[in-house]
Amino acid sequence: MTPGPWQRMDLLARQLTPSMLTLALVIINVVPLHIPGFSRVTPLLPLIAVYHWAIFRPRLLPAYAVFLIGLFQDILTGAPIGVNAFMFLAVYGSVLSQKRFFIGKSFFILWLGFSLIAAGAAVISWVLVSAFYVTLVEPRTVFFQYLLTLGVFPVVAWLFLRWQRAFLRLV
Amino acid sequence: MQQRPRFVNRLAQPIRNLAQRFAFLGLLMAAVGMMILGKVDVLLMDSVRAHVTDTVAPILDALSRPIDSVSRAVDQVRELADLRGENQRLRENQARLLQWQTVARNLEAENKILKGLLNYVPGPEPNFITGRVIADTGGAFAHGLILNAGARDGVVKGQAAITGDGLIGRVAGVGDRSARILLITDLNSRIPVFIGPDRTRAILAGNNSDHPRLIHLASGETVSAGDRIITSGHGGAFPPGLPVGQVASVNDGGISVQPFVRRDRLEVVRLLDFGLAGILQLPKPGADPQSNRKAGGHKGAQARKP
Numbered sequence: 001m002t003p004g005p006w007q008r009m010d011l012l013a014r015q016l017t018p019s020m021l022t023l024a025l026v027i028i029n030v031v032p033l034h035i036p037g038f039s040r041v042t043p044l045l046p047l048i049a050v051y052h053w054a055i056f057r058p059r060l061l062p063a064y065a066v067f068l069i070g071l072f073q074d075i076l077t078g079a080p081i082g083v084n085a086f087m088f089l090a091v092y093g094s095v096l097s098q099k100r101f102f103i104g105k106s107f108f109i110l111w112l113g114f115s116l117i118a119a120g121a122a123v124i125s126w127v128l129v130s131a132f133y134v135t136l137v138e139p140r141t142v143f144f145q146y147l148l149t150l151g152v153f154p155v156v157a158w159l160f161l162r163w164q165r166a167f168l169r170l171v
Numbered sequence: 172m173q174q175r176p177r178f179v180n181r182l183a184q185p186i187r188n189l190a191q192r193f194a195f196l197g198l199l200m201a202a203v204g205m206m207i208l209g210k211v212d213v214l215l216m217d218s219v220r221a222h223v224t225d226t227v228a229p230i231l232d233a234l235s236r237p238i239d240s241v242s243r244a245v246d247q248v249r250e251l252a253d254l255r256g257e258n259q260r261l262r263e264n265q266a267r268l269l270q271w272q273t274v275a276r277n278l279e280a281e282n283k284i285l286k287g288l289l290n291y292v293p294g295p296e297p298n299f300i301t302g303r304v305i306a307d308t309g310g311a312f313a314h315g316l317i318l319n320a321g322a323r324d325g326v327v328k329g330q331a332a333i334t335g336d337g338l339i340g341r342v343a344g345v346g347d348r349s350a351r352i353l354l355i356t357d358l359n360s361r362i363p364v365f366i367g368p369d370r371t372r373a374i375l376a377g378n379n380s381d382h383p384r385l386i387h388l389a390s391g392e393t394v395s396a397g398d399r400i401i402t403s404g405h406g407g408a409f410p411p412g413l414p415v416g417q418v419a420s421v422n423d424g425g426i427s428v429q430p431f432v433r434r435d436r437l438e439v440v441r442l443l444d445f446g447l448a449g450i451l452q453l454p455k456p457g458a459d460p461q462s463n464r465k466a467g468g469h470k471g472a473q474a475r476k477p
Contacts, residue, residue, distance in 0.1 A: 027234070030306040030307060030317070031235050031305075032238065032307035032437070036433070040314070041311070042310060044310075063195050064198060067198045070202065071205070075224070076306070078220075078313035079312045079313050080210075081208075081219070082203065082208075085205065086202035089198055125312070132209075133359075138380050141311040142312075
């Protein structure tokens with residue numbers, strides 16, 4: 001039985017959600033929250049999304065989408081254009097290369113994996129930005145941002161897990 | 172029939188893997204290329220930023236509104252809790268400011284006479300463009316804001332962005348309906364300033380932390396903690412006399428500055444359109460209710476003893 005046009009559209013819409021959710025996180029990330037000191041160390045929500053979808057649905061978040069989302073993040077946050085694109089791609093690539101390790105692992109292991117990969121990402125971004133500006137950028141804020149990102153990981157990852165159980169079961 | 176697809180697969184799979192790997196590497200290279208391009212052609216990147224920001228601005232505008240309301244409600248509750256203490260503080264402030272008013276009136280009169288003697292030509296009155304903060308593009312590497320006012324509202328690159336408390340930054344990029352503000356704490360921000368009553372010249376340099384630093388001080392000059400910092404207007408980048416902050420500490424690592432404006436409080440920002448050169452006359456109290464509300468929030472920074 002071939003799927004009708006509506007079913008196909010439904011499928012397409014579902015398949016687009018990982019990219020769209022990641023894109024939405026980039027935008028949500030810059031909405032001013034008016035919390036003292038928070039804007040400096042805002043957790044990198046899109047990084048969590050890239051990590052998550054690279055593990056569970058890499059087909060629905062292809063490398064070029066990761067690249068474009070990274071560029072969008074750079075443009076919106078005012079970081080040198082290309083830094084986040086590079087960083088997201090590096091995270092995406094390293095998750096895919098270790099795909100066998102991540103399959104079927106517990107949530108805690110995934111969190112642990114994220115802590116390692118996000119640390120690498122933080123170092124990469126710090127090195128890139130420092131090289132770009134030819135100066136040593138304050139490393140403390142990068143570190144706190146990393147910690148906060150680790151802290152919100154369970155929330156975002158849990159939401160994504162729920163999402164993929166609800167909408168991406170067969171995709 | 173079974174044999175062929177498997178054969179094709181066996182042949183195609185490594186090729187596909189290889190192609191994917193090359194595509195991935197290509198994207199990584201493209202990211203690096205973008206960085207280099209951004210270093211070489213700043214204008215191109217600025218215009219790309221402006222266009223993309225313009226596209227997203229309505230979404231950001233819609234998203235930031237409810238959050239603004241919530242934060243305002245939280246503020247009101249907090250104020251309610253602190254009503255008695257606040258009242259006390261305001262009373263003390265009132266007493267001090269009354270003295271200041273007398274001083275200011277005397278100075279104003281004296282100033283008027285002296286200006287009359289000198290045939291002083293006042294600078295042009297600045298115009299204001301007011302915009303709402305729709306994005307706080309923080310992060311570890313850049314300190315900026317996005318406003319919902321753009322070229323169609325008269326925003327021009329380089330304008331100073333202020334609140335009632337003082338300077339927050341300058342316009343770094345303008346789209347049609349949005350503008351990007353580079354905060355004074357950003358790594359790329361350099362502002363010529365005067366320090367203290369001696370009007371020592373220096374450059375206020377952002378370093379991506381909350382406390383920018385003073386650099387290029389003339390040798391032999393001394394500054395001390397608590398000195399007030401205002402823009403000097405050198406280089407024509409900013410109108411002179413805008414309050415910026417005060418010296419927080421002086422030590423071997425340099426002079427760090429506490430800006431007057433608290434970044435998390437920013438909701439509405441004014442852009443100063445003062446022409447090319449001119450001496451700024453700060454708006455008279457009561458001219459802008461928004462700025463007054465904000466000025467009330469921070470205590471005594473502008474009313475330090477002479």
